[in-house]
Amino acid sequence: MSYLISVKESxxxxxxxxxxxxxxxxxxxxxxxxxxxxxxxxxxxxxxxWYVIEAVQKWEKRVNIEEVRLINFDGHSFAISIILDDGQELNIKV
Structure with a gap:
């Protein structure tokens, strides 16, 4: 689990x-x-x-993204769900 926390923060x-x-x-x-x-x-x-996959593929080699879903966007920040190829889901607010 600490592995995913590290990946999520990265x-x-x-x-x-x-x-x-x-x-x-x-x-x-x-x-x-x-x-x-x-x-x-x-x-x-x-x-x-595209922007999420492009950046993550370049800088975070520990994961492969299967899908990116927009959860919420208020004009200034994003809440997204990133589904990895191993089925793990990371919810990230940027």
């Missing part, structure tokens, strides 16, 4: 860091910030999944 850090925010590692992070104040529709959901 993923949360990756997703909450905008690309370019780390001077010494400008490629670290995700593009989720690009979705702030966007209309939630099919394109939004597709981009959300």
């Amino acid at each position: 993923i949360k850090d990756i997703l909450s860091t905008p690309l370019g925010a780390r001077v010494m590692l400008p490629e670290y992070g995700s593009r989720l910030y690009e979705l702030i104040d966007k209309k939630v529709d099919d394109e939004f959901r597709a981009l959300l999944s």
